[in-house]
Amino acid sequence: MGMLHTVNKSPYSCNTLQSCLSHASEGDVVLLIEDGVYAALKGGAAAEMLSSAQGVRICALSADVKARGLDGRLIDGVEVVDYGGFVDLVEQTDKTQAWL
Amino acid sequence: MKLGIVVLEGPYQHEASDTAYNFAVAALEKGHEVFRVFFYHDGVNNATRLMVPPQDDRHIQKRWSELAEKHNLDLVVCVAAAQRRGILDEDEQGRHGKDANNIAPGFRISGLGQLIEAGIQCDRLVFFGD
Numbered sequence: 001m002g003m004l005h006t007v008n009k010s011p012y013s014c015n016t017l018q019s020c021l022s023h024a025s026e027g028d029v030v031l032l033i034e035d036g037v038y039a040a041l042k043g044g045a046a047a048e049m050l051s052s053a054q055g056v057r058i059c060a061l062s063a064d065v066k067a068r069g070l071d072g073r074l075i076d077g078v079e080v081v082d083y084g085g086f087v088d089l090v091e092q093t094d095k096t097q098a099w100l
Numbered sequence: 101m102k103l104g105i106v107v108l109e110g111p112y113q114h115e116a117s118d119t120a121y122n123f124a125v126a127a128l129e130k131g132h133e134v135f136r137v138f139f140y141h142d143g144v145n146n147a148t149r150l151m152v153p154p155q156d157d158r159h160i161q162k163r164w165s166e167l168a169e170k171h172n173l174d175l176v177v178c179v180a181a182a183q184r185r186g187i188l189d190e191d192e193q194g195r196h197g198k199d200a201n202n203i204a205p206g207f208r209i210s211g212l213g214q215l216i217e218a219g220i221q222c223d224r225l226v227f228f229g230d
Contacts, residue, residue, distance in 0.1 A: 006226075008115075008119075034116075034119060061119075063122065082126075083125070083126035084129070084130060086123055086126065088130075090101070090103070090127075090224050090226060096224055096227075098227035098228065100108070100229045100230060
């Protein structure tokens with residue numbers, strides 16, 4: 001059932017999120033980790049890219065969100081998950097693709 | 101679920117090793133099997149027992165070694181990447197006539213076949229890198 005994509009780069013330094021979103025299909029999950037979580041910052045230029053992703057579930061890793069002071073500052077529709085949730089996403093999807 | 105984990109970056113340089121470690125801990129806590137952790141490219145630098153980080157910082161090598169001991173994990177270091185970066189076990193030390201070795205407890209040096217095998221044996225293979 002779908003694929004899990006992990007994105008660990010800020011959309012302001014790299015275009016991996018853009019590449020990822022243009023490859024992700026309906027039913028896939030995109031998990032933002034490390035600097036990738038900056039994409040979900042409310043008011044950020046990259047946020048629109050995320051909110052316009054159709055049929056793709058967007059998640060962000062809570063530890064990385066907290067480490068960057070972004071707690072409560074993410075756009076709606078982004079699901080914040082902990083490491084256990086990361087493991088669950090790996091299990092729920094057929095394969096995991098890291099956009100390095 | 102049987103998991104394979106690949107670490108492509110060195111310690112303290114990039115978050116990859118930390119993220120991979122936290123992911124492995126969470127997976128083990130949930131009762132999943134971590135079949136193998138494969139250290140490739142600069143990731144092999146996680147395997148030196150000679151690192152001495154400040155006392156108030158995490159000890160990335162020790163953390164992996166302790167996790168391996170507790171859960172009987174297979175921590176595999178790519179031999180070609182290790183040789184380039186001066187990560188040696190006793191065999192490699194002898195083979196290359198070096199005066200020391202530095203591989204940490206719980207790690208072993210082997211080849212890329214171990215990564216391929218992990219890809220075949222595991223339900224999921226998860227990469228952490230830069």
